[in-house]
Amino acid sequence: MDQKFPDSFKFGAATASYQIEGGWNADGKGEHIWDRLSHTPGKIRDNATGDIAANSYEKWREDVRVASEMGLQFYRFSISWPRILPTGFPNKFSKAGAKYYSDLIDGLLAEGIEPVVTLFHWELPVKMQDMGGWTNPLIVDWFGNYARIVYSLYADRVKTWLTINEANVVCDIAYNIGAYAPAIKEPDYAPYICNKHIMLAHARAYRIFDQEFRHKHSGRVSLANNLMWIEPSSPKYEKLAELARENMGGRYTHPILSKNGGWPPAYEKAMLKYSLEQGETESRLPHFTKEEQEYVKGTADFYGFNYYTTNMIRPAKPGEHPGQWFVSGTTELNAVLEQPPNAYYGALKGLPVYPEGLRKQMVWLKEQYGDIDMMITECGYSSIGYQLDDYERSDFFHEHLEQILLSIKLDNISVIGFTVWSLIDNFEWLNGYYIKFGLYEVDFEDPERKRTPRASALYYECMIKSRSLNNSCLDQFVVAKQQFRSSAINIGNSRELLFIYFLLKFILS
């Protein structure tokens, strides 16, 4: 098999505003639900906050520099809604907030790095949350008005847009568990009401781009869905696994990409049955009107999704409580999620590593929705502590890129990009700064928040240069690592280490 990635395939990395920026109240920025949650003691590990984070609000030039150092083709970042609109509404506009992103975009373009912009990576303005947030149907207007302002500021320079990051985390994880902001536990109704509104809000943002901006500024719009691949724990549970896939990704994709639009029919039916059993008179999954169904249908120019993990599913045993979707199971389908038997793990035990799941997920998407360009908008490996020597993370990326190449070459899937989560270490939500995902380490003790490349940053740089799996990007590090371990001098910087390794190799040859 040809080991080369097609020229159209792009390599990038991602961050999200709250996780890196800091400057939580700088220049009049308004408060959002993660500010509020992190300022409430006991909600986040070590009571960490994103008040300063990696201080990208001041240090964004460093982010551009490291992105450019690795040769990234694009950088995916997100915009903090209340940094531009402090109340969330258009009544107040922050010039400084708008300038921050404008400068970042210009800085990236000057380095030949394409900006990929997410409109919403979970920072709902508190005022809107207090009026129901994603359970209030007016959020469709609120989000649309915000999107219009963002496009009018940056659509001249930004050509790839993602409306919502991981709608199923916003709607399902948040309300089912009650730990993510807004920290409201309401598993029965809220996830489904939110699901409907978030699809409409995405569609509104898409339609606004389509009708008001596309003719002036080219561009493409999608969303970044979170897809955990689901396997049946025995072949006899394939039908259940299929329903679970619809629960996971289908509810957030079928309305947009399927031929008829609306909810995935089998899941819709299962939910009606479940709801009636619960004594409801209608389904808890709110109905789309014909008009709404048409409005949402077709609102993606490509398909963006985040892939981290795979789970197995089996029916719950008698008396067994399935727990919450999609952490431990699903009450609605009375089934339990389990970790794949042959997976390995980073620091987060909730994210078993199973690279084959990525390819299977894409085959499923193609079977369901036909040919559409697919972009992996996040994929990443968790670790703990300060550690530059992260061979496992490099290996993780290599294995996932291998699966992507198989999808491109053998399954004929048009994969247009791969996005590493994350460019730099950041505020890892409920885990604070304990869990790391960065290609670059950030020293959170250092007021300068110094960024230092991990071995995985060098691996990625090498990969981007070669654009082929047939390279020695990984092998280099095995050798470099051995040299590092047997070396008496503590260099502490893998870039310098690699340089010395090559220098030695050169001299010796």
Ligand code: GBH
């Ligand atoms: C991504 O979501 C996010 O987009 C990104 O911001 C984040 O930094 C990255 O994950 C790493 O976590 O057991 O209730 O704590 C990936 C999907 C779903 C993974 C929620 C973690 C934790 C659920 N995430 N899950 S819980």
